[in-house]
Amino acid sequence: MRISKVYSWFYGYYPWMVVFATTLVLFGSLSKSNNNQDEVPLKASKFQKPLRLPNKGYGYPPVLAYWISGSKGDSNKMVRVLKAIYHPRNQYLLQLDSGSSDYERENLGFLIESETVLQTFGNVNVEGKSYAVNKMGSSALAATLHAAALLLKINSDWDWFIPLSASSYPLLNQDDLLHAFTFLPRELNFIDYISNPGWKQRGEINRIVVDPNLYYKSNTPINYDVETRKPDAFEIFGGSPWVILSRSFMEFCIYGWDNIPRKLLMYFTNVAYPLETYFHTVICNSFEFQNTTLSNDLRYDIIPKSPKPKILNTSKYGEIVAGESVFAQPIQEDDPLLNMIDEDVLHRMPDNFVPGSWSSCQGINQGEDLCYR
Template sequence: MEAAAPCPRAHHVDLRWLLSVAAGGLFALLLLLATSPTFRLPSSTTTSRLFLGPASRSSSAPPPLFVEPTLSRPLPPAASLPRFAYLISGSAGDAGMMRRCLLALYHPRNRYVLHLDAEAPDTDRADLAAFVAAHPVLAAAGNVKVVEKANLVTYRGPTMVTTTLHAAALLLWGDGRGRGADWDWFINLSASDYPLVTQDDLMHVFSKLPRDLNFIDHTSNISWKAFARAMPVIIDPALYMKTKGDLFWMPERRSLPTAFKLFTGSAWMVLSRPFVEYLIWGWDNLPRTVLMYYANFISSPEGYFHTVACNAEEFRNTTVNSDLHFISWDNPPMQHPHYLTTDDWDLMVRSDAPFARKFLRDDPVLDRIDADILGRRGPGMVAPGGWCQEAAAARRRRRAEQ
């Protein structure tokens, strides 16, 4: 048997420099990918995928022809302080209470929309806008907007819902140039509401919470409301008339919906920005469909938002069953809660709720809240906070530099 031919002798090559080049090339490639705008590391908090299917899609499945964006943003770092977007609404005679509520709630990080409905005289709206423009703190921050073109609102009618959605759209829009639209939670209040905590404390607590939580007092056990509210068909004249009129009932009745499940609860809510975006821009048709249904529903503010949140797959697991209000009801409950006074002080404080309602204008209990909880020192003063110390320090630095 012939001996195998010997292998040609290999030339000796020093491979150390090749390893260095390979390592450098690999590092450069990773750096390029990481800084590329089209490269994304997998993240459980990323909810917006433009024109992409779900991350769990099989590689063998055909790609979707088109997937609408959810328009959600990645959640900010949990440690960052949140911003709140407030709607404070009122009617004729509420301008004074609205000013007081605004000052008690004020913080330069937040955003505020004030809406006096069309039943209030134009002079009240003009005076409210002049007050905001003349107040040195409010004017300097520029974060308070008075709705000039007021909406006609019928109590318990769908126009209360459309007014809330109008304010939410204004807060999402900001100033139209990308400023003033950065907030995390939307809070709707009336002029007869008042805070029971400072905004600094509220921000501190909410900074520890997931930014997609929605605080909505709700239940699917609508019981007597099925017959008294869901089945009747009502018309709100404020949807199409210039002058205010009472709701009126149609003789026909309708069956309960089967396309979605009805929920009901409190009309006062703290809604996450992603959910508000869903209500306004609605990347599926549920918010619009439910809104059309509730156009003929008595007390629609106590059902529309709850029904959308609890039927939308993306948000049904984000609800916290609380409206974050202290409200004192009669037993059995009447149509309205009773007005809070100093007799309710201990219950209010022990409730740990950040808001309470309803209050009469300039009731002495409001003065006690200002003095003992908020630290307000006068009728025209905003509630102080850490931002006041920062502003004072900035003024001292400017004086020292001059």
């Protein structure tokens, strides 16, 4: 009887022990981003010129901080995305997760190092370390926060954080995008709220989830545990996992000078699909940021209603380019849709960068300052 009672007590508290332990792992991962100098990725090449800061102030374009993430077999796709969104003003961080091999990560660094333009301006970084990530679990949220923390450590003089995947592609060249963002309030956050988001349809928001990828070295499925009650201390909001977030809001989430981000991080550590809810809930429950949102993620995205992801193709081309979206996803590698966007929208030649006002500055020392304007 004694053994039975002990087992019953342990079983009743086991999910909460798992929640506590997993949260500690997530906090530890984020703390390493802020405190460990070894976590800062090196430039693609030691021969790159030192980072030059672009002109800032009223009337000058903003600086965008892009994080391009991928997995096994995505190196070439990531480089193509980089060339399609490159501009000397911006900051770029490329990262492959643990689904990729050491060779793929080294090859990605080599591909970046071999581009003279990228070495000239020195604003592209490749993360040499890999982390296990499951898009359904809190490891995806941890990876996003980690990437933003690295970009802040490399150079905090940027205005918006834009996460992209290897399957994303731009629908607007960077000159036009920077011009469009020039006179927008720098504290504006682009978060798309969905009235009936996927997490509501799936009914998973109240379930405890354990993501082993926070402490495993290889990509692993998440584990579901028992049901738990919906929190009553805050209201949950959700929508698209793709966002464009201001630097001030990312600093708020990472440095945590208010208790809200960390309190919510503890909750969403053990929730499925936290990228669909965490940033939305933090910003709507924060007095400082709740009036800084625009309910639009500027993406043309297919939200799958089935486990099998849907892919954009040429049949959607007219609809894609006719809208207000700035990025489209997901698109398969070498899909004809990419070539159509390159030719008709971006005017990008194969394997080249998208031409822009900075293009004439390449390799001309006396004109380099113009490239940062």
